Amino acid sequence: MTPHLKKLSAAGVLITLGIIFGDIGTSPLYVFQTLLTEGGKVNEALVLGSISCIFWTLTLQTTFKYIFITLQADNKGEGGIFSLYALVRRYGKWLAIPAIIGAGTLLADGIITPPISVTSAIEGLNNVPALTASFIPGNHLILGIVIGIMLLLFFFQQFGTKIVGSAFGPVMLMWFLMIGILGALQIMHDPGIFKALNPYYGAKLLTDHPKGFWLLGAVFLCTTGAEALYSDLGHCGRKNIQWSWLFVKTTLILNYLGQGAWVLKQSANFNFIGLNPFYQIVPNPHLLMIPCVALATLATIIASQALISGSFTLISEAVSMNFWPKITIKYPSNIRGQIYIPSINWILCFGCIAVSLYFRTSEAMTAAYGFSITIAMLMTTILMYYFMRYVKHWPVWLVTIILCLFLCVEFSFFVANAVKILKRLFFLVFEFGLIFTMYIWYKARKINNRFLNFIDLKEQIPLLNALSADEGIAKYAGQLIYLTKANNGKQIEEKIMYSIMSRSPKRADTYWFIHIDTTDEPYTMEYSVDQIEKGKIIRVDFRLGFRIQPRVNVLFRKVIEDMLNRKELDIISRYESLSKFKVVSDFRFVILEKFLSYNNVFSVAEGFILNSYFSIKKLAQSEAKAFGLDTSETHVEKIPLVVKPVTNFKLKRIDPYNGEAIPELVLNNQLN
Structure with a gap:
């Protein structure tokens, strides 16, 4: 990214929308639907409590932790967990461990974010009247379209995003305007939905609902793009991210409120099974549903592209810092920071397609989504403590309060998401493999360097x-x-x-x-x-x-x-x-x-x-x-x-004529 785009400007804000907020910006496609599904009986308490939890999660986790605090941990304008580690590593050798775990879990997220985003968008075809009038798009058709998009997305990585990258910002601007307007249209019919922003309803849901605390696993999905947001800091600059977030958060909250208002308008015995409130709030579906699905698909492709590019950058940094084996890294364009790593590209491609085939629907994917990111966020919090305390020199009392707040929120999300581990055993191998490779490479280099003379x-x-x-x-x-x-x-x-x-x-x-x-x-x-x-x-x-x-x-x-x-x-x-x-x-x-x-x-x-x-x-x-x-x-x-040569052994010499052992003393005399 050219340096002038890191300064606050209209162009910088537009590009930021295309690069930074794709993941978190497409979360309304599946977050509220997941909460309704996992919450069981749909009633006012569930709707208001869910939106309240979403709003305060976006406020505390995304806005306070990442937008205001973590973005300050920029390394000459660059962000991400390895940039943060580079700033604090001199304060403790063991800090390499949270950096490795954070990077590994963030990379593991790269094989489920594209499938869940694209699948949730394509499933909107089930709401197109022109299609459902003649036939209902089945899972096989939707799955085939998703896999086709995945293959094309990863195939075109080798050519870079120089040509299509300029369209990312305008497309995402249209996306955020659309979701904000769709939500506002529903809020006009029920302005009382704004009371859902009161934290009382969120606390009441977590304490009174039968599943209560465990619904946090679904709530967490609304902030899963926050860690990737920090990783892409170097592309756009802190000011552009912070100011554009005001617009992004507003449209996100409007859309969630709009979905909630639509649900509350339905009768008590209304059947929400299989329905996605995001598509239900689209007015005049005969005319607008296809454009809505098309724009949602483009937005999720852009979100996937940003995550893939972030994975390439993360591995490139890991290679430079001796956390990863040296691999082929290519530069498909002259845009600074744009790289292509063939091996990682096709590993991610295989993983995304395998996840799509295994889970098949976005609803099944959300049931396994979020565990990796909670760990990555906890690791960032550990490193951020050292940054706030020893780099920024903030007072101990302030750092302690901030740390306790972050750990309390993130550990709650971690526990709520831990129950998903059985549903995601499929790609735990991938996650373990990434962390194992980084740890082995780091430790072996340390052992190796001990014996450099x-x-x-x-x-x-x-x-x-x-x-x-x-x-x-x-x-x-x-x-x-x-x-x-x-x-x-x-x-x-x-x-x-x-x-x-x-x-x-x-x-x-x-x-x-x-x-x-x-x-x-x-x-x-x-x-x-x-x-x-x-x-x-x-x-x-x-x-x-x-x-x-x-x-x-x-x-x-x-x-x-x-x-x-x-x-x-x-x-x-x-x-x-x-x-x-x-x-x-x-x-x-x-x-x-x-x-x-x-x-x-x-x-x-x-x-x-x-x-x-x-x-x-x-x-x-x-x-x-x-x-x-x-x-x-x-x-x-x-x-x-030779790390530890073999020395502790005895070799007995025998006489070649009689086969008897020659005493050591005689042998020593002969040597002398």
Whole structure:
């Protein structure tokens, strides 16, 4: 998104409607219907109590927590749980755990939000008189349309949303205007419905109704898009989101009130089974129902698109912060932040279609929806405590009050949604797989980094100079480049020197060491050069934001061009036959790729983590591809990872002639 659209403007507000509020904006399609279904007998207490709970949930959870407080936790304008984690991670190593759980559950939501939204829109065909007069659209037809839309939606992800993205804002503006007007038309017939905004009716429903507290599981559906709202902060900016929310919330509340007013107008013995109040409040269905269903379908597709794009961004950040294996990430357009991840795209596609086939109706989906998001919201609350207390330095008493309020509300929703876990075992595997992968990758990297041995680079200068000058050794490359993890510019990994010197020594004219530092800022792109031994040993440090893909080949070429322009470097080949023709020296990258050595004795936990890590790594992108290195210029060298070598064993030596053991003392004397 261009920077000027992050400032408060009419264009910014319009784009915000298309990008930010799709998920939460389409919730009237199924929330009130779900409450009527789960509430049992429909009466005034259920209607007024349900709307009251919806209003105060949107006020406390969406408006107060996310719009006013959480949006302040922007990392150079970017939002989302990993941006929040980047702001607070220095205050506790364990904070990686809530970040992982929050990200995993938010991603898991990506396989049920598109099906439930699109299905609830397409089910509106059951209310089109022109269709129902001749035949009733059955579940098979609706299911086929939903799956067709899902396939097209995921297929077109690879081309980006540059062309259709400009239409998102106007379509969602029409959607919010429509739902607000539909609700207002019903309220005109029964203005008394406004009393439902009184919290008394919500409290009375939760305490007096037979299902009472457990109805919160359905109420929670009205705010499920709030976490995604924070994740998309970087696309539109805080001010645009906050001001457009005033309009969005108004239309949402009008629509819920309108649905409630319509229900209260019906007779006491009216049968609400199978009816969706959202479509029942459409006037003149012969004329307006088809346009209404069409607009609802477009709105739910836009909501699904926003969630898919958010999933791509989340995984991209996880890769940058070493929470996820390196995978192929593509950039389908020149719009900043717009990415496409093929593997995640088709996993989500498969998951969405499987959910549609398994649940078949939106009513069945809502019965399993919401559990993941409650966990994601709780994890955000934990991280927000550290942000409010240690980054913003708010007083303890204020932070404690806010924390208690959030935890009380969200834990209630969590308990109410916990009963849904049996109905959603189908995709718990997906949820567990995401969290498991992130946790294993994070823990294995921590174990791996414990055993990195660094040595003083300056002490290696004489050795590297001597090797470079030794013409008795065949030259390996003119310019030899290694990627180093040493944060200290005066150090280098011992394994790199071992790679250069051992076996067949790698003689080169110039040795380059490249270090990549992932910053907490999202879009940093900086570098520095240290000529440790001018023209012979050079270190390049890149500082890249966690949303920047580390395409080392492109970045390094830019550094070379810059140094040549500044006349700091000579890359003409040193071969006599080539130098007189000004032929450029060759460049070769060496990637050191670890494998788990058999010479290890682990604890059960470490063994499980490391074996899982290397199993997952086989499915991930290669190091060379992940760093954007051309394979023709790259050599991958395998090195064993020895974490805990096998030492505690005895090997008995025997005499080859008589088979008797040779005493250790004799053996020691022979060795000495």
